[in-house]
Amino acid sequence: MGRRSSGNVPELVERARSGDARAVARLISLVEDASPLLREVMAGLVPHTGNAQVVGVTGSPGVGKSTSTSALVGELRRAGKRVGVLAVDPSSPFSGGALLGDRVRMQDHALDPEVYIRSMASRGHLGGLSWSTPQALRVLDAAGCDVVLVETVGVGQSEVDVAGLADTTLVLLAPGMGDGIQAAKAGILEIGDVYVINKADRDGADQVRRELRSMLALADRPEGSWRPPIVKTVASRGEGLDEVVAEIDRHHAWLTDSGELEARRTRRARDEIEAIAVTALRERWGDVHGRSELDGLAAAVVAAERDPYAAADELLATFTD
Amino acid sequence: MGRRSSGNVPELVERARSGDARAVARLISLVEDASPLLREVMAGLVPHTGNAQVVGVTGSPGVGKSTSTSALVGELRRAGKRVGVLAVDPSSPFSGGALLGDRVRMQDHALDPEVYIRSMASRGHLGGLSWSTPQALRVLDAAGCDVVLVETVGVGQSEVDVAGLADTTLVLLAPGMGDGIQAAKAGILEIGDVYVINKADRDGADQVRRELRSMLALADRPEGSWRPPIVKTVASRGEGLDEVVAEIDRHHAWLTDSGELEARRTRRARDEIEAIAVTALRERWGDVHGRSELDGLAAAVVAAERDPYAAADELLATFTD
Numbered sequence: 001m002g003r004r005s006s007g008n009v010p011e012l013v014e015r016a017r018s019g020d021a022r023a024v025a026r027l028i029s030l031v032e033d034a035s036p037l038l039r040e041v042m043a044g045l046v047p048h049t050g051n052a053q054v055v056g057v058t059g060s061p062g063v064g065k066s067t068s069t070s071a072l073v074g075e076l077r078r079a080g081k082r083v084g085v086l087a088v089d090p091s092s093p094f095s096g097g098a099l100l101g102d103r104v105r106m107q108d109h110a111l112d113p114e115v116y117i118r119s120m121a122s123r124g125h126l127g128g129l130s131w132s133t134p135q136a137l138r139v140l141d142a143a144g145c146d147v148v149l150v151e152t153v154g155v156g157q158s159e160v161d162v163a164g165l166a167d168t169t170l171v172l173l174a175p176g177m178g179d180g181i182q183a184a185k186a187g188i189l190e191i192g193d194v195y196v197i198n199k200a201d202r203d204g205a206d207q208v209r210r211e212l213r214s215m216l217a218l219a220d221r222p223e224g225s226w227r228p229p230i231v232k233t234v235a236s237r238g239e240g241l242d243e244v245v246a247e248i249d250r251h252h253a254w255l256t257d258s259g260e261l262e263a264r265r266t267r268r269a270r271d272e273i274e275a276i277a278v279t280a281l282r283e284r285w286g287d288v289h290g291r292s293e294l295d296g297l298a299a300a301v302v303a304a305e306r307d308p309y310a311a312a313d314e315l316l317a318t319f320t321d
Numbered sequence: 322m323g324r325r326s327s328g329n330v331p332e333l334v335e336r337a338r339s340g341d342a343r344a345v346a347r348l349i350s351l352v353e354d355a356s357p358l359l360r361e362v363m364a365g366l367v368p369h370t371g372n373a374q375v376v377g378v379t380g381s382p383g384v385g386k387s388t389s390t391s392a393l394v395g396e397l398r399r400a401g402k403r404v405g406v407l408a409v410d411p412s413s414p415f416s417g418g419a420l421l422g423d424r425v426r427m428q429d430h431a432l433d434p435e436v437y438i439r440s441m442a443s444r445g446h447l448g449g450l451s452w453s454t455p456q457a458l459r460v461l462d463a464a465g466c467d468v469v470l471v472e473t474v475g476v477g478q479s480e481v482d483v484a485g486l487a488d489t490t491l492v493l494l495a496p497g498m499g500d501g502i503q504a505a506k507a508g509i510l511e512i513g514d515v516y517v518i519n520k521a522d523r524d525g526a527d528q529v530r531r532e533l534r535s536m537l538a539l540a541d542r543p544e545g546s547w548r549p550p551i552v553k554t555v556a557s558r559g560e561g562l563d564e565v566v567a568e569i570d571r572h573h574a575w576l577t578d579s580g581e582l583e584a585r586r587t588r589r590a591r592d593e594i595e596a597i598a599v600t601a602l603r604e605r606w607g608d609v610h611g612r613s614e615l616d617g618l619a620a621a622v623v624a625a626e627r628d629p630y631a632a633a634d635e636l637l638a639t640f641t642d
Contacts, residue, residue, distance in 0.1 A: 038630070039628070039630040042628040042629060043630070043631065045628070046625050046627065046628040046629075048625070049625050050623065050625050262623065266619045266620055266623050267619070269618075269619035269620075269622035269623050269632075270618075270619040272622070272629045273615065273618055273619060273622065273629050273633050273636060274603065274615065274636075276629055276632075276633035277602075277606075277636045277637050278599055278602075280633060280637065281599075281637070282595065285595070285598075294591055294594065294595065295591065297590075297591075298587045298588070298591040298594060299587055299590075301367070301590035301593070301594065302371065302586045302587050302590050303371070304367050304368050304369070304370050304371045305367075306367065307360070307363040307366070307367040308363060308367075308590065308593045308594050308597055309359070309360040309364070310364065311590075311594045311597075312594050312597035312598040312601060315594060315595075315598045316598050316601060316602070
């Protein structure tokens with residue numbers, strides 16, 4: 001059984017690379033389920049990665065993220081690109097379920113063999129996106145996607161996490177939502193590489209642009225750094241998406257030339273390696289010497305018998321023994 | 322210099338225990354600044370901890386958290402309790418600054434020697450509250466506070482984190498804010514031990530109560546578990562706070578009798594020990610063998626030369642060598 005499953009991974013990787021959507025889906029499921037095969041999957045995928053442009057799409061509920069993502073897919077397909085979409089739901093740590101469903105209005109592209117679409121429930125790892133997200137990105141990258149769009153529900157920390165994952169982050173706003181203030185609050189003024197004002201046919205779009213522009217002007221950007229453009233769209237009618245794609249490409253060229261692309265990707269890999277190492281350690285800590293070392297230490301801290309630093313030292317010592 | 326500072330810690334701890342507000346403030350500053358003395362501070366404090374009841378106060382902006390906290394302090398003081406207040410600002414990871422200021426309407430209690438009030442900027446550790454918060458709690462606990470109120474701005478993950486820190490979590494709502502829906506979204510239905518509908522003299526308070534009650538009724542609570550009560554208050558006039566205090570006490574008695582108090586505190590200590598240990602490891606990983614081992618591994622992953630699991634193995638191996 002183990003032998004058979006194990007034997008399947010290289011074959012799955014090959015099928016995914018040749019454009020087999022079911023193999024891609026199966027690999028992402030292995031990632032999502034944290035399959036015991038995950039190590040082998042990652043080892044098989046990594047040699048084929050590094051080509052996909054990762055584009056984050058974020059913004060408050062109601063700005064039209066799903067519609068914009070769908071329109072963007074259409075625009076990228078017209079340019080002949082193979083496209084992946086990960087719709088990530090940073091659901092509460094209390095419910096593992098995905099709330100997306102209706103958000104992913106992707107029916108237009110469901111039958112296009114050059115488009116992979118996947119919803120993922122984030123498991124709330126470290127308070128935000130699960131690190132199954134970078135692993136799923138790796139699947140789509142190895143499967144030959146030129147661009148992977150990562151769309152997330154815009155709630156607080158998840159926006160920041162998406163920016164950490166993406167090469168280019170699109171921040172969507174819309175008129176009439178008090179977005180100016182919301183933007184400042186959620187820190188999205190610092191994460192956007194391209195700002196998109198959707199529903200730009202509505203009253204107040206110019207007002208949002210003015211506010212956003214003056215807020216962005218306050219940022220202290222060193223010489224030679226990227227100045228985020230603001231693009232107006234009406235995603236429901238497909239208007240302005242060509243300009244969004246042009247700005248994504250312009251940003252990608254800047255990233256490459258400035259060395260920032262490599263810096264961002266290295267940072268991302270650092271975080272991922274650390275997360276894997278820390279998880280491995282936590283598993284060991286939870287079950288050392290046949291009982292939970294950590295539980296014993298925690299009980300000693302609660303009983304006021306040991307301070308947490310001394311306890312942490314002991315925890316680390318159990319493991320270098 | 323080092324000797325002098327070091328000699329001060331036991332003295333500071335003694336002064337804090339005897340009710341010296343300046344010593345308490347100094348200890349919390351050492352915690353906030355992650356002083357090199359932190360270890361010694363924690364070791365000095367721990368033997369004197371375990372008595373304070375920790376009460377989290379959370380809810381969306383506009384429900385009256387500061388006013389409620391202040392009124393609650395008054396009520397607890399009338400009962401003769403020594404009270405600590407930590408107002409925590411889970412600010413964006415991009416700005417270290419505290420946005421509170423105006424939120425802490427604590428002037429009524431500023432001159433009361435039995436009340437310690439402190440604002441803290443959370444540093445966004447693991448996407449939420451910094452672990453300086455549990456350490457500051459420990460200072461107030463050792464200083465003899467009977468109750469410590471931890472008030473936070475209600476934005477997403479921070480609410481959940483406060484629930485993790487507190488023995489008892491108060492969730493505040495108010496009419497006319499669409500809180501029913503917000504509650505479901507933010508997962509606060511799962512974290513409240515006592516629900517407080519503030520501004521209960523306004524239209525819609527009964528509606529909020531009905532909605533909340535029916536949502537709470539949907540939760541699957543095993544036999545013998547705590548059923549969160551709903552209390553109505555008008556904090557600005559001090560109404561209903563006696564009932565809130567009574568419910569906090571009733572919850573505390575339940576926690577103690579059921580063994581849940583010890584379970585919650587052990588979980589909290591576990592998280593704190595782990596966070597300290599992981600931070601220590603991250604520091605080591607960042608600077609092993611005279612260069613950053615982790616950066617080298619991350620670069621290899623980006624270059625598609627190594628998969629992240631193999632990189633994590635190598636990282637862990639460098640450290641057991």
